[in-house]
Amino acid sequence: MTEQIPSNQEEGEMDIEAQELQVEDLDFWTLSFLSEHLDMPERIDFDPSEELEKIRKAVAESPKEEQSQQRVLLMASFKKRLKILRENMAQAQLELEHFIRENPQVDKKELLLTVQEIAHRNKVSDQVGSLDNAVDLYLQAHSNIVDTVKSYKVRYYDNWQNKLFEDLFGYPPRGQIAIETMPINIYIKIGNIEDYVIAFGGSEDIARNSGGASLQSEFPKVKTLSAKVLIENTSFTNPTYSEGKIKPHEEEHLIHKNIYPRSAFVQGEQNWLRDVGSNREIELPLFNQAMHKSITNIFLASWLYAAKTEILAYMKNGRSISFIKQTLADPHGLYNFEDNGKEYYQNWFLGHLRKSGIKVQGLDNHQLTDEEIKIIYSGALEEAWHKRYLPMFEKVFQALEKILSNYGSDKYPEIMRLLVQEPISKWPRLAKILS
Numbered sequence: 001m002t003e004q005i006p007s008n009q010e011e012g013e014m015d016i017e018a019q020e021l022q023v024e025d026l027d028f029w030t031l032s033f034l035s036e037h038l039d040m041p042e043r044i045d046f047d048p049s050e051e052l053e054k055i056r057k058a059v060a061e062s063p064k065e066e067q068s069q070q071r072v073l074l075m076a077s078f079k080k081r082l083k084i085l086r087e088n089m090a091q092a093q094l095e096l097e098h099f100i101r102e103n104p105q106v107d108k109k110e111l112l113l114t115v116q117e118i119a120h121r122n123k124v125s126d127q128v129g130s131l132d133n134a135v136d137l138y139l140q141a142h143s144n145i146v147d148t149v150k151s152y153k154v155r156y157y158d159n160w161q162n163k164l165f166e167d168l169f170g171y172p173p174r175g176q177i178a179i180e181t182m183p184i185n186i187y188i189k190i191g192n193i194e195d196y197v198i199a200f201g202g203s204e205d206i207a208r209n210s211g212g213a214s215l216q217s218e219f220p221k222v223k224t225l226s227a228k229v230l231i232e233n234t235s236f237t238n239p240t241y242s243e244g245k246i247k248p249h250e251e252e253h254l255i256h257k258n259i260y261p262r263s264a265f266v267q268g269e270q271n272w273l274r275d276v277g278s279n280r281e282i283e284l285p286l287f288n289q290a291m292h293k294s295i296t297n298i299f300l301a302s303w304l305y306a307a308k309t310e311i312l313a314y315m316k317n318g319r320s321i322s323f324i325k326q327t328l329a330d331p332h333g334l335y336n337f338e339d340n341g342k343e344y345y346q347n348w349f350l351g352h353l354r355k356s357g358i359k360v361q362g363l364d365n366h367q368l369t370d371e372e373i374k375i376i377y378s379g380a381l382e383e384a385w386h387k388r389y390l391p392m393f394e395k396v397f398q399a400l401e402k403i404l405s406n407y408g409s410d411k412y413p414e415i416m417r418l419l420v421q422e423p424i425s426k427w428p429r430l431a432k433i434l435s
Helices: 026-036 048-061 064-102 108-121 125-169 193-200 204-208 239-258 284-316 321-329 342-355 370-407 409-420 424-434
Strands: 177-182 185-190 212-215 229-233 280-283 358-361
Touching: 048 064, 064 108, 064 125, 064 409, 064 424, 108 125, 125 177, 125 185, 125 193, 185 193, 193 204, 193 212, 193 229, 280 284, 284 321, 284 342, 284 358, 284 370, 284 409, 284 424, 321 370, 342 358, 342 370, 370 409, 370 424, 409 424
Parallel strands: 185 229, 280 358
Antiparallel strands: 177 185, 212 229
């Protein structure tokens, strides 16, 4: 599913493809470290930002001829401690999720006590605030689900599932459905393909070849379930495959959507219309600048975001890295986000221009038509896909293979929790830290 990209994001980094951080960039590390790791304010035995400042001062105070060697030695020690911190935090997250799955009805008091125990056991007690935040998000999501389902059962008795489906998707189901309440989502098994196409939304061709989906939709009539609905096409799957593959895959999407902040996936989205203004005619240089920035948003908030969630969801199923790469790289498959979403992105961009009253002056004082803008935007999307997304995609999978070679395929759950702490664009750097 293509998620709509907000137009009012805060400005952030543009150069997502920048060179990997070098050892010498200590000031950059100090300034950016916490903002790049919003999912894990890194406090344990040491505070990385403070440690980096100490390293910078120690290097500066060393004799000039010794500074390079001192820097290398101190940073090697820092990275070793940072690796341990990340591994401990990943294990703590894994244990917390396991406990929640085993005890979905646990009350807040017991859950917070469990968090304390998990943090102490994994030597991340100073990190307990981050885990508490995950607990609060879980409890809110779980409460929304339980209360909503209970309300429908009280109001509609035996017909509650059909009525909930109708309120979610606008039509009563034609065939059989079954709704299951899970810890942080509802799971709807849909037996009729036409019902599934309606629930899936978007491209009908893609829907008919889809086994399941995590819906990012907002549901006006059932707001408490927005971004908390998983659907499965049971006309496409068998029960064994459903329980073993489809359900865990789709649940992994919602774990990250509802428990881990969006910063786990996205860094540096921009308000791309800020410099354009409103109710004016702009020339091609400013138009091209706005277009580039808007596509950076798509690159970060849609393509990389979707790639990360899909990789983690397939890893949840135990799929090999080679299988995941082949599946996501198929130019004719579900995950060619540029091609499958091109019409949506064109309309999204054009819609914002029109809403802001922006007209574009082309060559020879010719005002660009809507169709001309769409054609230009289509070409820019294709260029970004081939020159920005696909090269990053290759780097990401090289990093995954390197991490897997260090830990082994039997450590998938731990590896996943290491990966979720990082924006996907930082996975190559993570692989270096963990090597």
